[in-house]
Amino acid sequence: MYGPSTKLGAIVGGQTSCKAPEIAAFEKHLPKDVDIVSCHSLHGPNVDPRGQPLVIIQHRAAQENFDKVEKVLSSLGSKHVYLSAAKHDRITADTQAVTHAAFLSMGKAWHANAQFPWEIDRYVGGIENVKINITLRIYSQKWHVYAGLAILNPYAKEQIRQYAQSVTDLYKLMLGGHREELEDRIKKAGAAVFGAQNWDGDLLLNDEVLDRFSLGKKPEKPTPNNHLSLLAMVDCWSQLQIVPYDHMICSTPLFRLWLGVTEYLFRKPGLLDDVIRIAIEDNTFRSDDLEFTFAARGWSDCVTFGDFESYKDRFVSTQKFFEPRFSDATKVGNEMIKTILANTGK
Template structure:
């Protein structure tokens, strides 16, 4: 903003806006951030009136507040999905063709990952590299992934359990599944493959690390719901779904230590999370683009189908969580 502002005459007023959703999502009811950076109240009110035709929920923030909340809700969330896509591509896996990746939580992971890679690389690179607040968070996510994976490899079940439950207590203050954002009947509806007859146990390193990252950074994700994206609400929804179900969370910890089914996938995911973090830390736009587009080419044949399913999933889930 400062670099842009210095090239403008002093009498030019500036009101920035940012719709917190992607293409294909109805703006009605979605957050629209307005920043009265250098403008009179009269000019700000005019912009607000013009944008009212979108039917969005207006959220007034400062530029710094916007950057911090965007990092909290978007940059680190995207890093998780980008790392999933990189891991699947590295293992030459189309997850919708593998029974262990179908149903429930996995449907959200697959659909959102494909939705992100079907978009333009610079959108995600800009959010990650050009926002100073985002770098620290993406670095912490990679660190959380690495540290949790090491505990899994070393078989340190009690230490892993203590760390997971400490993070859960910090992020999810209440227990129980009575008021979950998402439920099975919603999660199971949107699959690109045929759901297996029996649910496959999963270590869910991606989600364990996300909640660990929120805890380490002191982020309470519910505080940002007023200006959160659909993707963030779904990500929070499946994290909550896992962490507020005691039996499912214990099963997840047991699986992480005792079951090697996802070990190779978790290894590649750890590599990917660290690699994305390094590219962001170095401010490497070209490196970011190269990696993004190579994964994009791998998944490209299923983008159209995934986009249709993803749009319907977002619409349905937003009705439940909006």
């Protein structure tokens, strides 16, 4: 309605997390004499923008006007990353969309089992703290933020569908007791994703940091976990030939945390072997994993069919279930992200 009335020589941009529909709308409704410079801050509203990636897209603009926009945005103190709209959406799908799908599936599974995970010993401490805090952090936000990023991004459907497929395939191998096949698939995936990395440096995350931020009391002896959500993430990256480290320059804090916990698991051969053994021999998490598999496939279906209403219903129902603990989780989660980003220098 207002696009054709845009002032001559104006510069127009947007801060959406999915650029395909934004740019299409600009091109359709804005006059040709209007410049288009878009942007996207790759972090949430409660994260200090200083040092965080800020994508700037010079879609249709004279260099002089682009420089004006960049000067204004420099006040945020963010790290500028220059991409095309299509490249932005591809990287966002590779990092944010599938990461969100994993945490949304965890929350849905806990909800289905009527579990508050911080009250259960097997979900307190270490990697579990990251899972819980980030899951609650996501569910404390507006549903449409995640729905739009997943459904409107032309690249996200494939990633989310593959994550659901990886979850399903690995769960079937666990359920069937196919240890050799499971181990072979997981270790090949790990080699594909992490094989080219130099492991001489420190872990992105360590035990002391992981244990510090808990909503519950850590048990003296942690319950072994098969970490299906993490194994499926690495398998998904492998199947899609995604090397997550290639996207670190424009990664979100949540993605760095998720990459950190997967790296934590795969850089410790003894821990990974134990996880594979537990996946076959220990039935403690079978019902949880079943609900997690259902949840992953459910989110994938919503995205595949472009069903915003179903996405909203699924999100909001689980949001209401966890709502009483959002204030605590947000406080702990913010501190966790702040500390981890400071420790890793990211």
